[in-house]
Amino acid sequence: MSDYVYPILFGIVCGVISRMLMLRTDYRQYPTYLHGKIIHIALGFIASALGAIAVPALIQEEYTAITFLTVAASQFREVRNMERNTLAQLDQYELVSRGNTYIEGIAIAFESRNYLVIFTSMLTTLAYVLFHIIVGIIVAIGCMFLSKLLMGGGKLKDIVDIEYVEPHFKKEGLYVDNIYIMNIGLPQRQEEVLKYGMGFILKPKNFNSRSTIANLGQRQAILHDIHTALGVYRDSGTPALVPLAKRDLDDGRVGVFVLPQEKNIEKAIDIIGNTPTLENAIRMPTKRKKHEGGNIS
Amino acid sequence: MSIEKMILAVITTNPKKAPSGLAVFHCDTQEEMYKIGGNLEAILDGIAHSISDEIMIIVKH
Numbered sequence: 001m002s003d004y005v006y007p008i009l010f011g012i013v014c015g016v017i018s019r020m021l022m023l024r025t026d027y028r029q030y031p032t033y034l035h036g037k038i039i040h041i042a043l044g045f046i047a048s049a050l051g052a053i054a055v056p057a058l059i060q061e062e063y064t065a066i067t068f069l070t071v072a073a074s075q076f077r078e079v080r081n082m083e084r085n086t087l088a089q090l091d092q093y094e095l096v097s098r099g100n101t102y103i104e105g106i107a108i109a110f111e112s113r114n115y116l117v118i119f120t121s122m123l124t125t126l127a128y129v130l131f132h133i134i135v136g137i138i139v140a141i142g143c144m145f146l147s148k149l150l151m152g153g154g155k156l157k158d159i160v161d162i163e164y165v166e167p168h169f170k171k172e173g174l175y176v177d178n179i180y181i182m183n184i185g186l187p188q189r190q191e192e193v194l195k196y197g198m199g200f201i202l203k204p205k206n207f208n209s210r211s212t213i214a215n216l217g218q219r220q221a222i223l224h225d226i227h228t229a230l231g232v233y234r235d236s237g238t239p240a241l242v243p244l245a246k247r248d249l250d251d252g253r254v255g256v257f258v259l260p261q262e263k264n265i266e267k268a269i270d271i272i273g274n275t276p277t278l279e280n281a282i283r284m285p286t287k288r289k290k291h292e293g294g295n296i297s
Numbered sequence: 298m299s300i301e302k303m304i305l306a307v308i309t310t311n312p313k314k315a316p317s318g319l320a321v322f323h324c325d326t327q328e329e330m331y332k333i334g335g336n337l338e339a340i341l342d343g344i345a346h347s348i349s350d351e352i353m354i355i356v357k358h
Binding site for chain 2: 182236239240242
């Protein structure tokens with residue numbers, strides 16, 4: 001038996017474990033079922049195998065083995081496509097859709113998690129081969145911790161202050177604080193909206209976050225997250241009962257109007273705060289100052 | 298380019314102010330207007346918006 005069998009197996013196991021740690025099912029409910037999880041664990045296994053095998057191959061001076069990793073890259077780009085297609089198809093039948101920005105964010109996360117698995121298995125195998133299994137274990141724990149840290153991402157509560165405001169009507173116009181949401185003509189609908197509706201004001205903490213929460217995809221993600229957690233008071237055929245988030249053009253605040261089944265203010269504020277800031281929505285206009293003077297690099 | 302919003306019907310208590318070229322429902326009272334508006338909203342899957350006290354439109358979003 002080759003000297004590298006145990007290091008490779010060790011690397012693969014560490015990679016798969018790290019993939020499983022990154023595969024969490026929470027209130028956002030994705031991936032929900034066993035089949036979805038099996039797909040991702042299987043891909044994680046392939047990723048970790050590629051990472052683990054690359055190390056002994058390179059030590060044996062089989063430099064062409066590095067081309068293996070290009071196979072991995074195209075394989076995982078395919079993962080991103082798969083996730084995007086599945087979620088986009090499902091989104092059509094959601095009462096409150098995720099939105100393309102959120103879907104793209106999830107798809108990118110799934111692809112990048114596989115790369116983290118490759119790095120984990122590569123480094124642990126390397127540590128095992130060069131030093132000892134104990135060093136390998138330490139490196140594996142370090143990598144998993146790092147992966148967890150990297151996958152965390154930002155939360156909305158870091159960039160905005162959230163405040164509850166009772167929605168109200170001025171004639172037929174629905175308002176959250178002074179932000180106009182929509183026109184609802186029928187008195188019966190207005191009563192329903194006031195009975196079940198909740199309003200929140202998201203106040204950006206700085207100029208960068210003002211642009212981030214202005215992104216339509218980010219706003220849709222907030223609405224989706226609230227309604228996954230608290231339920232939604234709407235159905236097909238009741239288009240007037242629609243959750244919306246609108247912007248105050250003067251100061252960049254966003255008024256969020258939602259129709260949850262469970263009217264729990266604290267929980268809702270908590271959920272809005274825990275909504276991920278989508279990396280595709282993040283804007284940093286203030287960073288531009290660094291490039292002044294024509295040097296863009 | 299697809300049309301995103303479209304007026305499906307108009308309900309009014311003042312026929313003089315109602316637009317032409319659309320399905321217009323004439324009503325005698327505001328209560329009747331709300332009742333027809335509620336029905337049309339459910340049937341057409343659009344939202345009943347109030348333009349003024351006399352005119353409502355059903356819009357498909």
